[in-house]
Amino acid sequence: MRLAGKHILVGISGGIAAYKIPELIRLLKKEGAEVQVTTTKNALEFVTSLTLQTVSGHKVYSDVFAAINDHSTEHISLPDWADLMVIAPATANVLGKMAHGIADDALTTTFAAMRKPVVIAPAMNDKMYESPATQQAIGILSTWENITMLDCADGALACGTSGKGRMQEVDVIKNAIEYALTPKTLQGKNILITAGPTHEAIDPVRYISNASTGKMGLALTKSCLKRGANVTLVLGPTHLSTQSWQAIAPLTIIPVVSSSEMCEQTVSAFQHADISILCAAVADFTPTTAAKQKIKKEPGQTSMTLELQTTTDIAATLGKQQRADQTLVGFALETPAK
Numbered sequence: 009m010r011l012a013g014k015h016i017l018v019g020i021s022g023g024i025a026a027y028k029i030p031e032l033i034r035l036l037k038k039e040g041a042e043v044q045v046t047t048t049k050n051a052l053e054f055v056t057s058l059t060l061q062t063v064s065g066h067k068v069y070s071d072v073f074a075a076i077n078d079h080s081t082e083h084i085s086l087p088d089w090a091d092l093m094v095i096a097p098a099t100a101n102v103l104g105k106m107a108h109g110i111a112d113d114a115l116t117t118t119f120a121a122m123r124k125p126v127v128i129a130p131a132m133n134d135k136m137y138e139s140p141a142t143q144q145a146i147g148i149l150s151t152w153e154n155i156t157m158l159d160c161a162d163g164a165l166a167c168g169t170s171g172k173g174r175m176q177e178v179d180v181i182k183n184a185i186e187y188a189l190t191p192k193t194l195q196g197k198n199i200l201i202t203a204g205p206t207h208e209a210i211d212p213v214r215y216i217s218n219a220s221t222g223k224m225g226l227a228l229t230k231s232c233l234k235r236g237a238n239v240t241l242v243l244g245p246t247h248l249s250t251q252s253w254q255a256i257a258p259l260t261i262i263p264v265v266s267s268s269e270m271c272e273q274t275v276s277a278f279q280h281a282d283i284s285i286l287c288a289a290v291a292d293f294t295p296t297t298a299a300k301q302k303i304k305k306e307p308g309q310t311s312m313t314l315e316l317q318t319t320t321d322i323a324a325t326l327g328k329q330q331r332a333d334q335t336l337v338g339f340a341l342e343t344p345a346k
Contacts, residue, residue, distance in 0.1 A: 022050025134171030192236030204244030
């Protein structure tokens with residue numbers, strides 16, 4: 009569990025995207041985090057206090073003055089308790105208040121006392137997002153060292169239009185929380201990673217490949233990104249998504265198909281890399297020639313001979329170019345000896 013033992017304070021303001029936050033809380037708890045919630049009063053128009061209390065396991069802090077009755081000061085004790093605060097959705101109203109030091113409700117007073125990492129996920133209508141006042145507020149908050157400001161996503165909006173203003177999906181927000189909490193031990197390092205299989209064309213509809221999924225390469229990519237590295241990922245054909253990290257960290261993806269493309273792009277990127285990790289399952293052999301049309305079975309044909317040639321050994325090629333200040337890591341798949 010990647011967030012085991014972490015205390016996460018979730019702040020919710022009054023936007024329609026608030027309905028997604030119980031799922032975010034569930035994901036955080038699944039990763040081992042303990043979660044408490046603070047909201048604006050408007051947020052409770054979109055998601056109930058009972059729902060939030062049930063999924064978090066704690067009472068919801070939504071009224072500054074209600075706390076006076078039990079002599080507690082949650083807007084101080086909650087920031088002290090939390091390892092990180094995430095504010096999602098962050099409306100234009102709340103962004104403006106936070107940027108200019110206005111603390112007039114449970115959420116903004118709690119934020120004002122927060123000195124630990126804060127992840128902010130804005131959400132609003134596209135015109136509100138593009139407003140000079142909103143952009144100014146985002147600009148101010150983005151300069152604060154403890155804040156990770158997520159960009160809004162493009163797509164359908166609650167008002168019936170489409171544009172930039174959607175809150176990032178909850179898996180992106182969860183990844184941003186992991187990113188903000190991970191020590192940046194690779195800050196400033198340029199890391200090159202290869203991942204996935206390659207497809208070696210036989211004809212326009214057939215190819216030689218292997219069972220690689222690319223999971224190891226993507227796991228290494230996420231780990232390096234969380235530690236502050238700038239990652240270039242040369243990625244073979246895979247169904248795995250990288251979108252949840254592209255919205256957070258400096259990730260460059262170079263899609264390739266064949267072993268020759270993988271070699272060309274990896275060699276090109278290698279000169280700028282401090283560390284190169286080669287875990288792609290690159291084909292060892294490729295057809296000598298690829299047919300331009302689909303190869304059809306002839307009447308009475310019982311077999312076909314396919315001539316193969318070896319592909320370029322990418323690790324060996326890079327090894328010859330490797331500088332003293334570069335680290336090169338290679339992976340090899342072997343089958344058990346009989």
